[in-house]
Amino acid sequence: MKPLRPPPHTRGLPQHRQRRSGPRPMTPSAFGVAGERWIYGRHAVAAALANPARRWHHLAVLSGQESEASTLLAAAAGPRRGDGAPLRVVDHDSLAAILPEGAVHQGLALAVEPLPEPDLADMLRFVAGTPGRRVIVVLDQVTDPRNVGAVLRSAAAFGAFAVVLAVHGAPPVTGALAKAASGALEQVPLVRVVNLARALDRLKQSGFWVCGLEANAQQTLADLELGHQVAVVLGSEGGGMRRLVRERCDHLARLPTRSAQATLNVSSAAAIALYELARDQH
Numbered sequence: 128m129k130p131l132r133p134p135p136h137t138r139g140l141p142q143h144r145q146r147r148s149g150p151r152p153m154t155p156s157a158f159g160v161a162g163e164r165w166i167y168g169r170h171a172v173a174a175a176l177a178n179p180a181r182r183w184h185h186l187a188v189l190s191g192q193e194s195e196a197s198t199l200l201a202a203a204a205g206p207r208r209g210d211g212a213p214l215r216v217v218d219h220d221s222l223a224a225i226l227p228e229g230a231v232h233q234g235l236a237l238a239v240e241p242l243p244e245p246d247l248a249d250m251l252r253f254v255a256g257t258p259g260r261r262v263i264v265v266l267d268q269v270t271d272p273r274n275v276g277a278v279l280r281s282a283a284a285f286g287a288f289a290v291v292l293a294v295h296g297a298p299p300v301t302g303a304l305a306k307a308a309s310g311a312l313e314q315v316p317l318v319r320v321v322n323l324a325r326a327l328d329r330l331k332q333s334g335f336w337v338c339g340l341e342a343n344a345q346q347t348l349a350d351l352e353l354g355h356q357v358a359v360v361l362g363s364e365g366g367g368m369r370r371l372v373r374e375r376c377d378h379l380a381r382l383p384t385r386s387a388q389a390t391l392n393v394s395s396a397a398a399i400a401l402y403e404l405a406r407d408q409h
Contacts, residue, residue: 165225166239166305167232173199174310175237181205181313182240187217187225189234196235208240227303241300242312247326250289250318251333254356261356262287262404263335267323267372268363269393272298275317276307277394278361283311285401291318291326291358327375330358339368339376340400342390348380348403359400361393 166175175181176199183205188196196214207213226232245253254261264287269275275290275298282290297319298304305312320326327337336353339360360376362368373379382399384391391399 164239164241164300165236165302167226167230167236167302168306168309169233169235170309171302171305171312172235172237173202174313175239175305176200176203176205178242178313179204181242182208184209184238184240185211185213185215187215187222187236187238189219189222190216192234199235227301230302231306236302245289245316245318247291247318247320247329250291250316251329254288255333257288259355260404261335262401263330263358264290264397264401265323265327265330265337265358265360266290266292266297266393267360267368268293268296268366269361270296270298270363272301272304273307274392274394276304276309276312278397279304279308279311279315279317281394281398281401282315283308285398285405287315287401289316289318291320291323293323294319294321323369324371324375327358327360327372331375331377336378337376338378338380339373340381340396341367341373341379342381342384344379344381346378346380347383348400349383351378351380353378353404357404359397359404361397361400364390364393 166172172186175183183203184207186196186200193214193216200213222232222234222236226236250263254263262285264278264282266275266278269278269292275292279290300312300317331337333356335356335358337358337360338348338351338353339362340348360368360372362372368376382391382396
């Protein structure tokens with residue numbers, strides 16, 4: 128499935144001075160300019176560079192990993208912005224200074240610009256022209272960026288078309304989210320809406336059956352006949368779905384967990400639900 132991304136735009140950036148040899152000591156101010164954010168880790172960086180819609184600035188790499196970094200840059204498909212060197216060799220302290228504490232960066236960090244995010248109407252137009260079963264994931268009050276990233280990863284693995292979440296309360300797209308998504312951020316669109324309940328109404332008007340996951344539902348997901356267009360809704364681990372969101376669901380379903388451990392982490396639940404929906408179409 129091709130990524131659903133609006134066309135890119137470009138903008139110039141200031142140059143950065145280079146040292147003649149050896150790792151280039153860099154400070155946080157030397158890394159960042161307006162509009163940049165950082166993606167780190169091999170899979171996330173490789174996927175960002177391979178995405179034609181991802182605008183990027185430069186790749187920071189630890190000394191000794193220049194060959195791997197050069198290979199990644201040679202495969203870059205998206206437009207680069209800036210006049211400085213695309214590859215910058217740095218030391219551990221410099222790299223750690225611009226990433227979250229404890230970030231597992233694997234020696235690679237890519238300065239990028241945010242991806243354009245399609246709105247709900249864009250996504251529905253795209254979905255309407257595609258064959259086969261169409262599945263969309265809707266997240267209600269899921270605030271942990273690592274959970275959102277993991278849901279994106281499962282969505283990519285099982286062919287979901289988008290992940291929909293509310294503008295307010297949902298986490299921003301950070302390096303931690305991109306790392307948890309392991310490249311899926313470049314493949315599955317994140318669609319942010321102002322009102323999640325109204326978004327579900329719009330999905331239903333477009334022919335989607337809306338199924339909310341709830342631990343105490345009478346039927347399992349496998350028991351339901353959901354048709355070719357399905358929106359599966361998952362709430363937060365603590366509060367679940369909000370009342371208005373729950374009321375918009377055509378069906379409520381549970382996963383076949385045992386009573387001793389009836390609830391799962393939201394990203395685990397999403398993976399199992401998406402597997403079941405993918406399995407059911409064969």
